[in-house]
Amino acid sequence: MMRVDNFSVAFSGLAIVLSALIFVLSADFYHNEEKHISDYLAILVFTLCGAMIMFSFSNMAMLFLGIEILSISLYIMAGSKQHDVRSNEAGFKYFLMGSFASGFLLFGIALIYGATNSFHIGNIAAYVSAGQISPMFYVGMLMMLVAMLFKVAVVPFHFWSPDVYEGSPALVTAFMSTLVKIAAFGAFYRLFYLCFFDSLNYIVIILGVVTAATIILGNLVALSQTNFKRLLAYSGISHAGYLMLAVMSMKTGTASAIFYYASGYGIATIGSFAVAILVFKAMKSENIEAFNGLGKKNPFLAAALTMSMLSLAGIPPFAGFLGKYYIFSEAIKNGLFGLTITAIITSIIGVYYYFKVILAMYTKEADETSVQSNIAYTTIIIVCVSVSLLLGLFPDKLMNIF
Amino acid sequence: MIQYLFFALSALTIISALYVVFSRNPMHSVLSLIVCFFTVAGHYILLNAQFLAIVHIIVYAGAIMVLFLFTVMLLNLNRETEPHKTNWVKIAAVIAAGMLFLTLIASLKMAGLGTYSLPHKSNIGFIQDIGVKLFTDFMLPFEISTILFMSAMIGAVLLAKKEK
Numbered sequence: 001m002m003r004v005d006n007f008s009v010a011f012s013g014l015a016i017v018l019s020a021l022i023f024v025l026s027a028d029f030y031h032n033e034e035k036h037i038s039d040y041l042a043i044l045v046f047t048l049c050g051a052m053i054m055f056s057f058s059n060m061a062m063l064f065l066g067i068e069i070l071s072i073s074l075y076i077m078a079g080s081k082q083h084d085v086r087s088n089e090a091g092f093k094y095f096l097m098g099s100f101a102s103g104f105l106l107f108g109i110a111l112i113y114g115a116t117n118s119f120h121i122g123n124i125a126a127y128v129s130a131g132q133i134s135p136m137f138y139v140g141m142l143m144m145l146v147a148m149l150f151k152v153a154v155v156p157f158h159f160w161s162p163d164v165y166e167g168s169p170a171l172v173t174a175f176m177s178t179l180v181k182i183a184a185f186g187a188f189y190r191l192f193y194l195c196f197f198d199s200l201n202y203i204v205i206i207l208g209v210v211t212a213a214t215i216i217l218g219n220l221v222a223l224s225q226t227n228f229k230r231l232l233a234y235s236g237i238s239h240a241g242y243l244m245l246a247v248m249s250m251k252t253g254t255a256s257a258i259f260y261y262a263s264g265y266g267i268a269t270i271g272s273f274a275v276a277i278l279v280f281k282a283m284k285s286e287n288i289e290a291f292n293g294l295g296k297k298n299p300f301l302a303a304a305l306t307m308s309m310l311s312l313a314g315i316p317p318f319a320g321f322l323g324k325y326y327i328f329s330e331a332i333k334n335g336l337f338g339l340t341i342t343a344i345i346t347s348i349i350g351v352y353y354y355f356k357v358i359l360a361m362y363t364k365e366a367d368e369t370s371v372q373s374n375i376a377y378t379t380i381i382i383v384c385v386s387v388s389l390l391l392g393l394f395p396d397k398l399m400n401i402f
Numbered sequence: 403m404i405q406y407l408f409f410a411l412s413a414l415t416i417i418s419a420l421y422v423v424f425s426r427n428p429m430h431s432v433l434s435l436i437v438c439f440f441t442v443a444g445h446y447i448l449l450n451a452q453f454l455a456i457v458h459i460i461v462y463a464g465a466i467m468v469l470f471l472f473t474v475m476l477l478n479l480n481r482e483t484e485p486h487k488t489n490w491v492k493i494a495a496v497i498a499a500g501m502l503f504l505t506l507i508a509s510l511k512m513a514g515l516g517t518y519s520l521p522h523k524s525n526i527g528f529i530q531d532i533g534v535k536l537f538t539d540f541m542l543p544f545e546i547s548t549i550l551f552m553s554a555m556i557g558a559v560l561l562a563k564k565e566k
Contacts, residue, residue, distance in 0.1 A: 001542040039560040046553040053546065061543045069550045076557030091561075135509035142505065 001059045007255055008056035010401045011186045014259070015055070018179045018266050019048045021384070022171065024376050025274055029171045040080065044175070047073040051183035055190065060109045060119040063187060067105065067151065070183060071098045074176060078168040090167025097150070097160040105147035111140030121195040128198045141196055145203060148191065151184040154240045155213040165233035170280055173229050174273035177236045178266040185243050189258055193250050200250070207248045212342055214241030219346040222353045226287050228276055231353060232269065235312060238350060239265050245343055246327045249334035256402040257326040263398060264319025264391055268311035271384030274377050275305040282371040291357055293366020301373060302361045304381045311388045313354040314347055319391035326399070408448060415441040428474045432467065439463045453529045 023044065030037045050069030057063040075098065079091020113119060115137035116127040127133070146157070153161040165173045192200065218238030225231040243261060246254045278301060283290035295302040311318035324347060331340045373381070391398065418438040425431045439462045446455035536544050 001540075036560060039556050042556055043553060043560075046549055046556075049549055059543070061540065062546070065543055065546050065550060069546075069553060072550060072557065073553045076553070076560060079561060082561065135512040139505060139509040 001062050002053070002056045003058040004056055006402055007186075007190065008052075010259055011055040011182070011262075012052045014263055014266065015048060015051045015179055015183060018182070018270065019044065019175075021270050021380055022175050022179070024380055025174070025270075025277070026171055028374060028376055029169070029277060036080070040077070043073045043076055047077070047175070047179070051179060051186075054183050054187035057187070057190070058121050058194075060112070060121070060124075063191065064102075064105060064109060067147075067187065068102060070180065071102065071151075074098075074172075074180060077172045077175065078164055080172065081169050084167075084169075086167035087169060088167075090164045093160055093167075094164045101147045101150035101157075104143045104150070108140045108143030108145075108147065111136050111143065113140075115140060121191070124195050125197065128196060133199065138199070138202060141199065141203065142206075144191070145206065148184065148188045149210060152181060152188060152240050152243070153237055154210055154244055155217045155237065156210075158214070158218075158237050161237060162230050162233040165236070166227055166229045166286075170229065170273060170277045170286070173232070174270055174277075177232060177273075178269050181236060181240065182262045182266055185240075185247070185258060185262060189247055189250065189255065192247065193255070197250070204248065207244065208336075208339060211241055211244040211248060211339055214238065214244060215343050215346045219350045219353075222350070225353070226289075228280075228286055228288055228290070228357070231288065231357070232272070235350070235353070236269075238346065239312075242324060242327055242343060242347070245331050245336065245339060248339070249327075249330045249336060252330055252333050253402070254327070254330045256399050257323075257330050259401065260319070260391070260395060260398050261323035261327055264311060264323040264388060267384050267388045267391070268308045268318070268320060271381055271388065272305055272308035272312070274381050274384065275301045275308070278373055278377055279371055282369055288357055288360050289364075291360045292364035293361070294371065295362040296366045297369075298371045298373070300378075301371060301381070304385050305361065306358050307385045308388070309354040309358055311392070313351045315351070317389065317392045319388045319395075322392055322395050326395075404448060408445075411441050411444045411448070415445070429471075432470050432474055435470070436463050436467050439467070453532055 023041070026037070026040065026044070030040060047070055050066050050071075050073065053062055053066030054070065057066055075091055075095040078094050079088050081087035109119070112124060115134040116124050118124055118127070127137075150157040165176065168176065196203075215238055218234050218236075218241055222231055222234035222238065225234060239261075243258060246258045246261065279290050279294065280286050291305075294305070307318065311320040314320040314324045316322075324343075328340050328343060331343075415438055418434045418441065421434040422431045422438060425434065439458065443455040443458045443463075446452075446458060
């Protein structure tokens with residue numbers, strides 16, 4: 001039912017670290033809703049549990065349970081601000097779309113069971129490598145692919161993500177764009193690496209089109225965003241595109257590249273959300289204008305956000321740069337030249353929208369409202385920035401796990 | 403005999419499912435969904451899965467459809483308040499669903515399904531068999547599903563509790 005290997009241990013460790021960071025941030029975020037803090041933290045731990053099942057499943061039933069535990073907890077978290085219409089909308093939208101995708105996942109599992117007579121990924125992999133694959137199996141695989149693509153939010157299954165990210169409470173958005181995205185990618189890679197590896201050629205065109213569309217559209221649409229959460233949602237979509245590139249080149253075993261990229265991305269995103277939550281609270285606005293003049297008002301927060309943004313944009317010496325480098329070099333090893341060139345060009349375009357935030361902080365005029373940090377947030381921000389710097393300087397520590 | 407029963411049930415299932423989608427009146431949709439659930443339960447019985455059939459009727463036709471009916475009545479949905487979809491959405495939906503339909507049909511046509519005889523004398527689908535399976539092979543998923551329900555319950559309290 002579950003198999004513990006290096007992959008699952010490493011990804012579970014990453015998930016635990018990210019959840020711990022969010023956990024520390026949530027004490028202050030929910031300070032005026034003390035009655036709800038226990039429910040909220042319980043659901044956070046349940047989500048982590050679902051993510052860990054997704055990293056170590058060896059049976060389709062466990063995969064489904066893991067995804068459902070993760071998703072149902074998230075529907076609740078997205079809608080957890082009862083009196084905020086946008087939060088309600090986000091929760092409901094996510095719920096409807098997510099259950100539809102779960103339906104696809106179940107239908108796919110059922111068809112694969114019909115073809116292979118097994119839920120166990122080892123048996124299914126044996127069926128695939130034996131040749132003689134029933135067409136029913138391919139349809140099942142396609143449906144599972146659709147469900148997984150929805151969960152990782154890549155084009156054309158991305159429509160829910162900006163709306164849900166924008167409407168949810170900021171901390172939940174941070175949680176969704178880090179832990180949940182990484183959990184979905186972990187399960188995606190594990191499923192296709194351990195189970196469908198030998199029939200990868202069958203879907204490689206689909207994966208290629210999806211990847212190209214994701215990195216192009218994610219980066220281009222992000223250019224015109226004015227809301228910071230929407231900006232990070234589209235940035236998350238483009239990062240999902242780069243991770244898809246690593247999934248596509250799984251023939252050379254890209255688990256460590258995905259792990260390194262996911263660590264860098266998750267840490268940098270949590271760092272930028274920690275700053276953003278403080279700014280949102282002080283300025284009572286979630287637009288990029290809220291960051292105007294932060295460089296003068298609070299140089300520490302501005303510097304931390306700048307470093308996180310540089311890491312997300314993929315500028316050395318931060319982790320984001322090496323993460324992209326590893327993924328691109330793996331993709332070239334697999335002969336995906338066109339996609340890699342597209343990815344490099346779009347990631348240069350992507351630098352522009354990250355710099356929009358940095359420019360707002362340092363070149364725009366400040367107003368009188370002051371932005372204060374507290375001990376918990378300061379600690380987390382320092383941890384995130386220094387970890388993403390250390391990961392960028394000493395990548396071998398993470399790359400040698402697998 | 404069983405074959406005729408199967409065809410009759412299948413026809414009924416498809417007709418009622420289509421009526422769910424095409425009916426303009428949400429009340430009729432819900433009622434025909436109940437018919438659809440009952441016919442699916444009939445299919446389960448034909449496959450010798452009595453327990454599944456009973457649970458299906460209790461859970462879906464019983465609990466979930468009552469919820470549906472309440473929601474439809476409370477929201478007072480009718481033809482006038484139905485939101486109008488743009489043509490683009492309709493075209494996109496038709497193309498997407500049509501392609502899925504095509505894929506399914508093509509693959510099932512190629513699959514060349516064999517004939518299966520029903521295991522009349524076996525105990526497959528009996529409650530005892532399912533219980534044994536659940537507490538031996540599928541013990542871990544069975545236990546882990548409690549986390550799912552716990553999370554859903556906490557969520558229901560969190561979302562539905564009235565603020566003072």
